[in-house]
Amino acid sequence: xxxxxxxxxxxxxxxxxxxxxxxxxxxxxxxxxxxxxxxxxxxxxxxxxxxxxxxxxxxxxxxxxxxxxxxxxxxxxxxxxxxxxxxxxxxxxxxxxxxxxxxxxxxxxxxxxxxxxxxxxxxxxxxxxxxxxxxxxxxxxxxx
Amino acid sequence: xxxxxxxxxxxxxxxxxxxxxxxxxxxxxxxxxxxxxxxxxxxxxxxxxxxxxxxxxxxxxxxxxxxxxxxxxxxxxxxxxxxxxxxxxxxxxxxxxxxxxxxxxxxxxxxxxxxxxxxxxxxxxxxxxxxxxxxxxxxxxxxx
DNA sequence: TATAAAGTATATATATATAATAGAGATTAT
DNA sequence: ATAATCTCTATTATATATATATACTTTATA
Numbered sequence: 001x002x003x004x005x006x007x008x009x010x011x012x013x014x015x016x017x018x019x020x021x022x023x024x025x026x027x028x029x030x031x032x033x034x035x036x037x038x039x040x041x042x043x044x045x046x047x048x049x050x051x052x053x054x055x056x057x058x059x060x061x062x063x064x065x066x067x068x069x070x071x072x073x074x075x076x077x078x079x080x081x082x083x084x085x086x087x088x089x090x091x092x093x094x095x096x097x098x099x100x101x102x103x104x105x106x107x108x109x110x111x112x113x114x115x116x117x118x119x120x121x122x123x124x125x126x127x128x129x130x131x132x133x134x135x136x137x138x139x140x141x142x143x144x
Numbered sequence: 145x146x147x148x149x150x151x152x153x154x155x156x157x158x159x160x161x162x163x164x165x166x167x168x169x170x171x172x173x174x175x176x177x178x179x180x181x182x183x184x185x186x187x188x189x190x191x192x193x194x195x196x197x198x199x200x201x202x203x204x205x206x207x208x209x210x211x212x213x214x215x216x217x218x219x220x221x222x223x224x225x226x227x228x229x230x231x232x233x234x235x236x237x238x239x240x241x242x243x244x245x246x247x248x249x250x251x252x253x254x255x256x257x258x259x260x261x262x263x264x265x266x267x268x269x270x271x272x273x274x275x276x277x278x279x280x281x282x283x284x285x286x287x288x
Numbered sequence: 289t290a291t292a293a294a295g296t297a298t299a300t301a302t303a304t305a306t307a308a309t310a311g312a313g314a315t316t317a318t
Numbered sequence: 319a320t321a322a323t324c325t326c327t328a329t330t331a332t333a334t335a336t337a338t339a340t341a342c343t344t345t346a347t348a
Binding site: 001002004007008010011014034035036075084085087088089090100101102104107108109110111113114117118121122125126129133134135136137138141142 | 146151178229244245251253254257266270277280285
Binding site: 206 | 335336339343
């Protein structure tokens with residue numbers, strides 16, 4: 001399961017995508033509209049800022065806004081920022097490869113290929129899921 | 145990522161599948177051959193026993209053995225026993241549905257369908273991965 | 289029938305990660 | 319000058335994962 005931090009990050013970014021192009025949005029407004037504890041959201045937005053996904057304006061009339069187009073931000077990127085690897089086993093992670101501690105002989109491991117396939121499929125799906133895609137889907141669902 | 149408990153459970157079951165039909169195997173032997181802390185493995189095997197996947201014989205010459213054919217035990221079943229739900233969001237879990245805490249209107253949520261598709265695909269892959277399938281793969285890899 | 293081999297049961301300890309909060313500090317529009 | 323904002327660092331609370339300890343019960347067999 002995704003951590004709350006990741007879920008909050010996704011919700012905040014979807015919110016910023018909705019307001020894309022309208023200038024900076026207050027932390028407080030995001031927190032209220034998305035049901036996120038304000039102080040917790042602060043650290044999350046800082047992380048997203050360090051990753052270059054959002055930018056901030058300090059001082060009065062400040063706030064946060066998307067630093068990339070909604071088409072360019074996808075769920076795989078967001079999840080990787082906050083959660084442990086998407087892969088089920090350390091030996092099939094993309095960025096953080098580690099040998100499985102109990103694995104005797106990795107070359108004859110009959111499990112690895114299964115989890116590798118799961119990871120690849122999952123990551124591909126998450127990469128297709130951009131903020132723009134999510135908003136498009138929401139618009140469709142609201143019409144029904 | 146899978147918990148160690150789950151990884152240990154998978155390794156122990158693969159071991160029992162290898163010895164399928166040869167009578168009970170000692171906890172100690174499984175622990176040594178699979179690099180699993182013995183006492184920890186005890187509780188894991190108890191869980192597997194309660195779930196009907198293995199059986200045990202007490203007393204001298206006792207041990208554990210598979211209660212189902214290697215073709216009948218798959219990774220989805222094992223993972224579900226020990227880990228939190230496979231799904232990324234509480235609202236798309238198979239057995240433990242819960243509303244996402246921040247979700248305003250679940251009917252117009254643009255994210256849900258993505259994670260539902262990921263979960264379905266993942267579970268299907270894991271169901272195909274039986275102990276028999278894993279042993280078959282290992283045999284192939286060892287020949288190379 | 290005593291003994292050693294084995295699983296059973298329950299409790300506890302330790303470490304780590306997650307989630308959230310607090311408060312002082314820095315920046316900026318007006 | 320002041321109020322509105324974001325920034326930075328520290329702390330706390332809670333839960334979960336991982337592992338260990340100890341006493342108990344069952345069974346084969348010498």
